[in-house]
Amino acid sequence: MRGGILLTGFASVGTRGPIRGLPPLDGPAEPLPIARWPTASPRRAFLVPPFRPADAVPGLRTRRMDRLSAWALVGSALALQDAGIDVPGAVDRSRTAVVCGTAYGCLDLTEEFLGALATNASQAPPILFPETLANLPGSHVARHFGITGPNLTASAGHVSGEVALLQAVSLLESGDADRALVLAGDVLTGALFEWYEAASLLAPACFDGPGPEPVAGRRQVVPGEGLAACLLETGEAAAARRARAHGRYHAGWLGSLHDGTEGPSGDEAAKLLREMLGANAPEVVLVAPAASGPSAMACLAGRAEAGGATRVRSMAGVESGEFGGSGLVQLGAALARLPETEHGFTMVAGPADRHVQTAVILVERPEHR
């Protein structure tokens, strides 16, 4: 595709609230104490502090929406502003797509609706039901901005953001759209956090003190919540309005890299990176949050380097906890790191273990070809 695909706008809703532009790299390094719901003893997670969406985007009305829908509206508005599109009507909205990724969907209102069912299913509140659907955040964005292009919601656990991004890239490459708003996120409820704990999945950082013994074979995570939003445009579409870009999409991959034993196959990882980068592969910077612990992706990167694929350097991303949009948050961190890298490639990778897919997104400096 002539001009490639550019990332021209970014925004996020996270531990610092709504932020227009790339995420700052000096956010909180540790999860914060949970006060939103009662816990038997102190617990920690990466939570979004309450805020009024209308304070972030004047005139925004989000009453009766799930927090995920409200964040989607805030994130998309800020990402469009970051891209320099102040009036959505300035672009062809029939050729603009909205692609969302989420692991759990509109969980706040789903739990509320379930509670109403338990009381009296025949008297369930009608206004609540549609707002529980996983695709409603994307629908609200379409309606608010009058975007009539393709609109879909994908789910792939904690690589949902990467999957949404790859779907958006696909729509642009096929010519079905000229630009795409990519939104990925999740809300964390008390019930979901308790599920993580009951399933022995919580990392030590979630506890004050040592926490329980880890269970062999189980991943350890710090749950998080939030949303990341980015605007992708074809090179031609971006050039037509002289947009500046944070970065250029280079390649993406989704699949299983697990060889059934301890981690990703080094040979497969090396082959994958060679294919994605092409000949004369430059240095690749792997961006991952430090709180992810001994990252299987860092392991993959190490094995890939050992396999002769390329030089791989790790740099700290943004601590956001794990949720459906955390990979997209790391993409923002990777874009923020681009000026620091020698050759402009950065890799964002989702977790790799036997039950979770691997997603790899490579981005480069806009001026690279």
Next chain:
Amino acid sequence: MPRHAAVAITGIGAISPYGLGWKALLEGLSEGRGATAPISSSANPLDTVPVVGQVAVSLDLDAPEGFELSRTDRLALLAAREASAPLSAVPDDRRGCAVVVSTTVAGLSDIDAAGMRDPAGYYRRGGLGPVSTYPVSHVADTVAAVLGLGGPRLGISVACASGAIAIGVAARLIEEGRVRLALAGGSDALAPFTLAGFNALQALDAHPCRPFCETRAGLNLGEGAAMLLLEDEGHARGRGAEVLGRLTGWAFSNDAFHPTAPDEEGRGLASSMEKAMRSARVSVDDVGYVNAHGTGTRLNDAAEVKAYERAFAGRRSPLPVSSTKSYIGHTLGAAGALEALITLLALRTGTLFPTLRLERPIESRLVDLLSRPRPSSMQVAMSVSAGFGGSNASLVLERARDARS
């Protein structure tokens, strides 16, 4: 305007209120036999007794290690097993086969009263396994794990447009060259969640539904699953696969109008149909039949007829349209996939299945709302879907060159 490369359909599978298998579905449709009935009391959370399409056959399946299976998972697996049968001849292809499955309720189909009332307490008491089935992606993960399919996998959740979108997304993976095979479809089980939700919206008909009829009064919910095995045409030819049909075009759009009501003029749905036809390089006169979304609600059906009048304006003869939701109900996340499969069966058998109970069709000069079965030698047909949230999806299917029943 994009033009999609054709993708071969080399496997099909279904489970519906008619029973297990695509043949049971075809038999019911061919006999003109509706499969909806008053809901069983054990599955009914409401004070009223809605008419639904329930799957009555046993869904017994062994869960793979580390997996819990919800009813939605089981429906998906049974359809997927049938559709992926051709892969038994090419076991190496399983490793790269993608899985794209849509659903709206996923494992929420099985949540009990304790879980609804106090989810956190339910998890503490040991409800961990069922909770793992709640994410939309769990259905695709389960299908991939049980059938040993190792390609990329993802869940799609776009309300009632989900199944059609899942098929388009999977076809695109093949078109891009990321995979040569993809199992795509949708699954949804009847659930208190959706029964209560649609009841709250007053969208349910207390009798068997009458899509496109002037006296229509709402929809009937249903459950089921359908899967299509999509394959790169060259790869299918190379291994001598039987090609059951071809997916030659698809397009998605959004009304950007209202969370639950369609655009009254049908503009968004018309747009998806127009783009789908252009992507398939067919004209308005080439399409021999449209399998409609046709839920039976007052708003949807009126808007949908207007959408056909927009999209097919200038057509030389009336456009045959029917809603097969009149047979099995509205299966939500599975609907788009089941209806794509039914459209394929219509192409293969040369039979247009009518809308049941259509006594006073909405008047239209351009749209021929079928009330009786009709033979057809059509080569091209379309399946359209629309959903809450305003998303629309249109698929263009083509008869296989050596089609036989």
